[in-house]
Amino acid sequence: LHRGAPENAARYLRRALLGHRTQDESRAGLLVELATAERGFDLEACQRHIAQALPLLATARDRAAAVLRIPPLLLGAARSSAAELLSEVRDEMVLCTPGEAQVREMSLRLEARVRHSGHENPGELASATERLRGLGEEPPIGSAAERELLAVLLFSATLAGGVSAAEAARTAGLVLEREPAVVGGAHTVLPLVVITLFTTESVRDVDSWMSCAHQSGAPNATDADGLLLFAARSFVLVSQGRPTLAREYVERAMTLADADWREASLMILATAALELRDTKLSERILALARRRGATGLALTASLQILQASVDAQRGLRAIALERLLACGRQLSNSGWRNSALFPWRPQAVGLYQRLGDEAAALHLADEELRWAKEWGAPATLGRALRLKGRLQGARGIPLLREAATVLRGSQFRLELARTLVLLGRQLGSGPEAEAALREAGTIAAAYGAPWLVEQAEHGLDTAQVPRTTTLTPSERKVIALVSRGLTNQEIADELGVSSRAVEKHLTNSYRKLGISGRNELAGVLPA
Structure with a gap:
């Protein structure tokens, strides 16, 4: 052994x-x-x-x-x-000698295991949250058993949204500080602490701990320990805006396909793949999960969200939306409110918008924003503000400005770049638009995101053209037909012109309106 x-x-x-x-x-x-x-x-x-x-x-x-x-x-x-x-x-x-140190340690560890076995039960989550609050602001963490119980209670409270991100990060940090930085945590509750810290956006804390663990090693480390390190490292790198390196660590994990895959490793990898937006990589992780017979709500929910992302990228928007809504119902039934851990709503909002249901999109965006304000993590709140700001078009500019301000306090720099690109596009032209787009391009270039650099540069080209909403009669006809949901070819057939002429009218209209495509039309045109 x-x-x-x-x-x-x-x-x-x-x-x-x-x-x-x-x-x-x-x-x-x-x-x-x-x-x-x-x-x-x-x-x-x-x-x-x-x-x-x-x-x-x-x-x-x-x-x-x-x-x-x-x-x-x-x-x-x-x-x-x-x-x-x-x-x-x-x-x-309970019948053993009370007060004896060994008995107390075993009792605490048994309590931790029993409580965690009910983590899919809303009543058990509420009980765990109350137990956590009963430990006070300075919970006991001197022994391994006390830390094990605290890790379980904190994870349950995080699932239920019974604590704020700041409270969860502080408590999880206390546990991690006392845990030896060695490989070998895959068979303990330590992955729960890592996932909690990821959810609170405390990426640096996890990164520092993992670096120590990787350097120290352990003679009896298993493949499960290596997988956990690879998975966690990939998510850290995604969060830091280093997608190329993150993908390398995902690939290293995937080479251990015959190893002892634990649910925590699969869940973290699925979350990293979702952020990478790599369809082929996502499909490989989903196939691995099917072979492993993934169980439990935490893992199946993460995989459903990842599958919905793949479906949407393939153009199966209605199927993707239904999958996300079903996932949301499952999570709600179990009392799991943490949208930072299971981001099904942001995807669903985008799909509702693309499918033309603006009311449903706005309703979900409002829900997401309310939750994000309660949770309080900067990137989660910034994304929620950006989401609602995008839906409101020109009226959403104040929300986008607020999102940018919030995201300046986050480690997730690419989220700030995405927000600044959208803000620059919504502003259309002028010094503020140019400044936002230039800053977005600088951040994107520094963090190796060429697609964002391209979007920022395209926005700058548009911002330097005086913005005007004076459309020609032909452009107005085309825009009206787009608003009815017609394709370019259908518009060409109705107007008796070529599809190339339709494309030219649309390009000119987008330039004049300071937008990048038909999805943004609703936000800049009067009803």
């Missing part, structure tokens, strides 16, 4: 069990050791062997130590049998 060869260790332990016929505590010890080896590659067998060992152990303390060998199933669907084992042993521990 110490050499990182758990499958070989398991073979020796099975041989030992074959020669041990007596149903006694020594057999229980072998079963527990076998389960310890198996937890890195066969979770079902691990749980089964612990269940076989429990009746052979004489004390509640021994049974608690055994059941805690089962690694926490972080984001998958909780197995009822495992939850029952944990609950039964936790209840037994």
Whole structure:
């Protein structure tokens, strides 16, 4: 086991069990050791062997130590049998000598496992949030068990939106500061702390911790640990605006296709792929998840959002929208309000707009903005402000200015660049528009985003032409038909002209109106 060869260790332990016929505590010890080896590659067998060992152990303390060998199933669907084992042993521990340090540590760890097994239940989330508040502003974090419980309570409160981003970041940071920076966290609750910090946009904290973990290494590190590091590193790089390097780390993770994939690693990779907007990469991750039989709401929701993104890029907008709305209903039913963790609404807003349902788009955008203000993370709030500002066209310029101000306090610099591009386009011309577009281009170039540089430069070309809404009669006819949802060819057929003539009228109209395409027409023309 110490050499990182758990499958070989398991073979020796099975041989030992074959020669041990007596149903006694020594057999229980072998079963527990076998389960310890198996937890890195066969979770079902691990749980089964612990269940076989429990009746052979004489004390509640021994049974608690055994059941805690089962690694926490972080984001998958909780197995009822495992939850029952944990609950039964936790209840037994109440009868043990109170105040004894070892008993207290085991009781806290059992509580953490039992509470996390109910993380898809709204009532359990509310209870966990109350328990977290009861620990006060300076929760106890001196022992590993106290940190384990705190990590679980904080993740539950983050899912439910029971704390602000600032509170969650501060508490998660306290846990991470006390955790040894070594590889080996894939089988603990540590990934919950990492995901919480990502959700609060505390990317630097995770990056610093991971760098130490990677340098220190561990002789018994598993493939699951390596995958977690690769996945987390990819998301850090995406957040820092370094897509090329981020893609490299995703690829490194994908080369370990036969490794022990944990739900947390898959979820983080899916989130990184969503930000990269790489269809082929997204499809590979989705295929891997199908092969692995992904379970649990956290992972399936992340994968649904990623699949919707792929569908939308293929032009299947109605299917993508329905998938996102179904995902939103599932999350709501479980009491999961955190849109920063599962950003289904921003995608749905864009799809509603493209499908012509402006009212539904605005309703969802208002919901997203209300949540973002409650959560308080700069990038989440900035995106929500940009989303609503884009829907309102010229009337949304104040919201875009506010979004830019908020995003200046965020580490997500490309989000600021995207907002400045949109602000420059909505302003159309003038010193403010040019300044916004030039700053966007500078940021995009510094962070290796050529597509954003191109958008900023295109906006500058437009901004330097005096803006006017004086359209010719032919341009007005074409714009009116576009507003009815007709394609260029259908407009050409109705007006009796060539499609090239239609394209020319549209290009001239967009230039005069200071916009980039037909999706922005509703925001700049009177009803």
